[in-house]
Every structure is written in structure tokens, then in C-alpha cells.
Amino acid sequence: MAREVTHEERGPTILDDDDKGDDGLIYVCRCGLSDSQPLCDGSHRATADEEDGVVYKYEDDDADGERREVDGIAFEDA
Template sequence: MTREVTHEKRGPAKLDESDMGDDDMIYVCQCGLSDSKPLCDGSHNATADEEEGVTYKYANDDSDGERREINELVYEDE
């Protein structure tokens, strides 16, 4: 499975000790749906039933948003 996510940031996020969880670990979002990017907020749980070989788009890149299958990604000139 793949997921189309729109990113708007143009630079890195600096992480430090304040970003650590109770287990002294820092979890970085890889699904693209976290509301606290670059940190994971558990939004990836919404992707648990995604099928291999299918590309998905979540409305507004929100794990609570409507999920739909897309056939191809179309990029428009800015």
C-alpha cells in the first residue's frame, strides 16, 4: 500500500529531549497522517487495513478523514 500525503514544510524539524515519550524514545511519523508532525501521534492505526498494491488518499491528510483509493497521482504545475 502507498499513501499520497501533501507536505508543505520546506525544512527540517529539530528534535530534543522534550520530544521524548515516557519510554525515553522519540517516534517520528512515517505514515504522513500525524497531527503533530514530525512526531507520531498514533494516526498510523487508521492504516492497519490498507491493502498492498493500493494507493490511498485521506481527506485533508487526516487519519479521521474519508479514505479513498486512487488509481494514479496527478501533479499539477504550481
């Protein structure tokens, strides 16, 4: 499975001890849907039933948004 996520940030986020969870670890989002980027907020749960080989797009890049299959990932010229 794959999903298209639009990112607008142009620089890094600096993490520090305040970003650690109760277990002392830092969880970085890999699904692209977290509202706490770059930290994980559990939004990846919405992707649990995605199928391999299919590209998905979530409305407004939101885990609660409508999910649809797309032909591929659209790239825009910078």
C-alpha cells in the same frame, strides 16, 4: 499499500529531549497522517486495513478523513 500525503513545510524540524516519550524514545511518523509531524501521534492505526498494491488518499491528509483509493500519486511541478 501507499498513500498520498501533501506536505507544505520547506525545512527541517529540530528534535530535542522534550520530544521523547515516557520511554525515552522519539517516534517519527512514517504514515504521513500525524497531526504532530514529524512525530508519531498514533494516526497510523487508521491504515491497518490498507491493502498492498493500492494507493490511498485521506481527505485533508487526516486519519479521521474519508479514505479513498486513487489511481496513483499526483505530482505537481514546482
